[in-house]
Amino acid sequence: QQQVKQSPQSLIVQKGGISIINCAYENTAFDYFPWYQQFPGKGPALLIAIRPDVSEKKEGRFTISFNKSAKQFSLHIMDSQPGDSATYFCAASRRAGNMLTFGGGTRLMVKP
Amino acid sequence: KAGVTQTPRYLIKTRGQQVTLSCSPISGHRSVSWYQQTPGQGLQFLFEYFSETQRNKGNFPGRFSGRQFSNSRSEMNVSTLELGDSALYLCASSLLSGDTDTQYFGPGTRLTVL
Numbered sequence: 001q002q003q004v005k006q007s008p009q010s011l012i013v014q015k016g017g018i019s020i021i022n023c024a025y026e027n028t029a030f031d032y033f034p035w036y037q038q039f040p041g042k043g044p045a046l047l048i049a050i051r052p053d054v055s056e057k058k059e060g061r062f063t064i065s066f067n068k069s070a071k072q073f074s075l076h077i078m079d080s081q082p083g084d085s086a087t088y089f090c091a092a093s094r095r096a097g098n099m100l101t102f103g104g105g106t107r108l109m110v111k112p
Numbered sequence: 113k114a115g116v117t118q119t120p121r122y123l124i125k126t127r128g129q130q131v132t133l134s135c136s137p138i139s140g141h142r143s144v145s146w147y148q149q150t151p152g153q154g155l156q157f158l159f160e161y162f163s164e165t166q167r168n169k170g171n172f173p174g175r176f177s178g179r180q181f182s183n184s185r186s187e188m189n190v191s192t193l194e195l196g197d198s199a200l201y202l203c204a205s206s207l208l209s210g211d212t213d214t215q216y217f218g219p220g221t222r223l224t225v226l
Contacts, residue, residue, distance in 0.1 A: 036217075043116070043202050043217030044155070089155060098145050098206055098215055099168045102155035 003027050004092050006103025013110050019077040021106045023090035026071065030092035034100070035064065035075050038087045047088075048075075080110045114139065116205050116218035124224045130191040133221045137184050137205030143167075144186040145215060146178060149200040158201075161186055162208075190223075198225045 006023045013019045025033075031052055036044035050057045050064040050073065057064045063076040077084055090103040117136045125131050137144050145168075146158040157170040161180035178188040184205075190197055200222050204215040 034214075041219070043204075043219050045217065046214055049214075091155075098143055098160050098204075098213065099157045099170070100145075100147075100155075100215065101157070102147075104154045 003101050004090060004103040006090050006106060008106060009104065010107045011109070013080045013108065015080065015082060015110055015112050017080050017110075019080045019084070019108055019110070020074060021088055021090070021108075022072065022074045023103050024070075024072045025092050025101075027092070027094075027101075028071070029094050030101075032093045033064070033066065033073050034091050034093075035062075036089045036091060036102075038089065038105075044089060077108075080108075082110045082112050084108060085110050116203055116216055118201075118203050118218040118221050120221060121219065122222045122224075124226065125193050126226050127193055127195060129193050130189060131193060131223060132187055132189045133201055133203075133223070135186045135188075135203030135205075135218060137186070137203075138216055141205035141207050141216075142184050143206045143208060143213070144180055144184065145204045145206075146186070146188050147202040147204065147217075148172075149202055149220070150198075155202070158188065193225045195225050197223065199223060 034049035035047045037047045038044040048059045061078045066073045088106045091100040119134045143162045145160040160168045164180045175191045180186045200220040202220045204217045206213040206215045
């Protein structure tokens with residue numbers, strides 16, 4: 001059972017544009033929602049994370065929007081750059097332990 | 113501070129063999145988690161160890177096992193390898209366990225089963 005659904009699977013954006021990736025979860029016990037960025041040949045690296053007590057969190061060009069009632073959250077990358085081209089994963093976990101449930105991933109390509 | 117290191121980086125085995133992968137966490141980190149990454153199933157949690165004790169286990173068969181040593185280094189073992197075990201195996205470390213502590217991933221070990 002896929003508990004975190006991510007869309008789209010792939011995304012092409014022009015340099016300077018906004019990249020938007022969406023995730024939906026099923027388990028209401030999840031209370032931590034991180035986003036990871038992965039480059040080829042590397043492990044995932046934490047980008048930004050949010051807890052359900054806030055609706056939005058911004059760090060530089062990266063913003064997470066969180067809708068608890070809809071059980072959805074999204075990543076917005078403002079002013080997208082070619083260096084942002086990577087695979088992005090949303091994830092969710094419960095407070096007890098470090099077991100992350102990942103979405104299927106979105107391959108982002110930012111065209112110069 | 114050095115990051116999470118995994119050895120070996122690449123491994124080729126044949127069906128039926130067993131394999132042991134190693135992970136050295138960031139200095140001071142006591143929690144180590146293992147994940148399997150495949151094109152078809154994505155990133156899936158295998159297990160987590162904290163202070164030499166398995167805290168959580170994912171939905172994988174008993175052929176997958178792990179352990180953690182007193183210095184927090186961890187190993188995972190896969191016995192009786194199957195073709196479907198071909199994957200990138202990722203190790204992640206965090207300072208503590210619980211309260212959603214940030215996990216830092218290593219580069220992974222690419223296992224190919226022939």
